[in-house]
Amino acid sequence: MHKQPTHRQDSTAVTEGWETEHSLRALGDFFYRDAEPTAVRNPQWIAFNQSLAEQLNIPEKIRDTDEGLFIWAGNHTPDWAKPAALAYSGHQFAHLNPQLGDGRALLLAEVRSADGKLFDLQLKGAGRTPFSRGGDGRSAIGPVMREYLLSESMQALGVPTTRALAAVASGEMVFREDAVPGAIFTRVASSHIRVGSFQFALLHGGEDKVKALADYTIARHFSHLAKIDDSKTRYLGLLTQVAERQAELVNQWLRIGFIHGVMNTDNTSICGETIDYGPAAFLDSYNPNKVFSSIDRRGRYAFNQQIEIAKWNLARFAETLLPLITGDTAGETDKAEAIELATRVLDDYSEYANELWLTTMGAKLGIQHVTKADLALINQFLALLHQYNIDYTQAFWQLANELNCTQSANSGPESPTSSLFLNASAAANSDFQLWRQSWLERLISNDTSAEQMQTNMQQVNPAIIPRNHRIAEAILAVEENGDLTQFNALLNAWQHPYEMPRSESELALYQGPAKGEEVTRTFCGT
Structure with missing residues (x-):
């Protein structure tokens, strides 16, 4: 992790001309409680999202700088911020909790992007709030890294998501089942208004x-x-x-x-x-x-x-x-x-x-004018994937490559997807070949070329996704050794999910988990 700064400065001057808003406060403090972040002992950079900072017009001197580090760690509240924990209720697993609220999050301000859209800036893990109840208001480094990786990957995948602006290691331990390193995350959202x-x-x-x-x-x-x-x-x-x-x-x-x-x-x-x-x-x-x-x-x-x-x-x-x-x-x-x-x-x-x-x-199957009559074909493919434990992402990506083999239903070499089913069993491949024939016959009615169909399929079917075991490996490397190498490699590779990786290290990200590598359970970050 990056070395921490040895000094800090007032951010008033560097934010001159940068305007923040606090429109939610017009509703009154019924919807929030004022709260200050709690400083941490030894903040160090994990990551900072430069491209997002540019979109939000955040001044350069409070990005991944000494001054920015203290702000995004919660060690300094600048003049443009008015930290507040938001109030909300919620049904949790269908059981109503009438008062939840931000127990470890603080809304700092609202900022406008280059195109004029308003966004929230929120610190997570910056200490106790009036809604913390018995919690410490802190975040472990694992959930911070997970949210950073997943939210930025979802953005690249084209899925509406909150974004990651900054991640800072606290230099302190937090106590869950065991003592683990702590961190602070800066989340960007169109707003934090929820059903709750x-x-x-x-x-x-x-x-x-x-x-x-x-x-x-x-x-x-x-x-x-x-x-x-x-x-x-x-x-x-x-x-x-x-x-x-x-x-x-x-x-x-x-x-x-x-x-x-x-x-x-x-x-x-x-x-x-x-x-x-x-x-x-x-x-x-x-x-x-x-x-x-x-x-x-x-x-x-x-x-x-x-x-x-x-x-x-x-x-x-x-x-x-x-x-x-x-x-x-x-x-x-x-x-x-x-x-x-x-x-x-x-x-x-x-x-x-x-x-x-x-x-x-x-669209995932390349069908141009899909109708309810196609439900049987769709459900048959999904049933095959389930029956034979076929990788969801690889199956659809390789299915697009079928169209390199043939432009008709009755010709072409052995299909790329066959290897996935052959690895399961000969019976699996036999079942797939029967389905494949029906699928290719259905595609004949499309009014586009095989090449265009393949392009269309590759625009909706990612080649690589944030594999759970890779995230777990990256978190473990940081928790045990403070090593961000894999975290940064994943962050970079997952920015191009619709391109087949070519290097040996990137090809490994295409593969699913080997036996013994599977992640079977995940945990909330509290």
């Missing part, structure tokens, strides 16, 4: 607080809704917009084999970004029922449950908006109508999410 934020507003403040938060959310994320005069239509529109973004987000997860792991309502972003990567992981061999999180013992947040869980979370969001959708009279007829309207939005979500899934899977 609305639940908190309703539970503790009633309709007025829900309305204040809804109006703020509309102004910040869905400004076109503010032009709607009818309040019932406007707030129903908010529910519709959030539902559409959730459907789109979850389908992106399914496209790349991502399992969030803890889809609680306090981890469901209103603006449709992937947030909180604690137990998150990617599929290796395909298993629709796969669960990694050590605390998800009943498979609530399994890979194939994510569309339905997002709907469940949206239902909780809808419940908070019902008083606004009902309107001013609030008679029994109005309440029944509001419930009916909200239910219709949830039903539309299901239809939209399932349509997106069909479109997504069709």
Whole structure:
């Protein structure tokens, strides 16, 4: 890790001309509690995201500099920051906790990107807050590295996500099951408004607080809704917009084999970004029922449950908006109508999410004009992957390479994907060849060339993903030796997920885990 600075300076001068905002504070301290970060003993750089800093117009002197180190470590609160822990509730594994809040996170400020979009800057692991309860407010270095790697990989994969700006080692130990090195993470998000934020507003403040938060959310994320005069239509529109973004987000997860792991309502972003990567992981061999999180013992947040869980979370969001959708009279007829309207939005979500899934899977298979008639072909391929424990990412990437072999259903050499099934068994390869014939026959109806079909498939099917065992190896190297070599190699390699790696070291990232390397459980970062 980089050597720590020997001095620190006031950042007032270097931030002259750089404006930050604190728009959430206009809602009042009901939604947050002021709190100062707690300084750490010996901060050292782990990583800093220069390209993101440029997008956010962050002054150079508070990037990966001595001055920046003290700010992103929580050792110095600059004049442009007003640290606050946000309040929210949440259903955790379907059980409502009426008051959670940021127990180890502090919103520093809001900043505008070069294109004028507003983003939150948040420190994670910077010490206790009023919502910490019995926690220490700190982060272990492992979860910080995991979130940095995963959030930046998701960005490269084209999935809406919070971003990593900085990671700083604290030079102190934190105590979980064992003593492990600590770290501080700086997260960038379009906002940190969650379904749980609305639940908190309703539970503790009633309709007025829900309305204040809804109006703020509309102004910040869905400004076109503010032009709607009818309040019932406007707030129903908010529910519709959030539902559409959730459907789109979850389908992106399914496209790349991502399992969030803890889809609680306090981890469901209103603006449709992937947030909180604690137990998150990617599929290796395909298993629709796969669960990694050590605390998800009943498979609530399994890979194939994510569309339905997002709907469940949206239902909780809808419940908070019902008083606004009902309107001013609030008679029994109005309440029944509001419930009916909200239910219709949830039903539309299901239809939209399932349509997106069909479109997504069709694109992964190179089918140009996918219809419900293609469901059997899609499900047959997935069933083969599951039955024979075939790697999800490799199977779809190699399937695109089939189109190098043949432009018809009846010619061409042995297919590249066959090796994956042959490694399983001769029967597996036989079953795959039967399916392959049907698939190639289906592609004949496309009106593009084989070369273009292959290009299209390679744009939606990554060659490399953040393999769980590679993340575990990188974390272990830092925890035991302070060695960031593998962390940096992974960070760089995973910025080009749709290109087949060529070097020997990069080719290793394409491979799934060998026997004994599999990561079977992941853990929350608290």
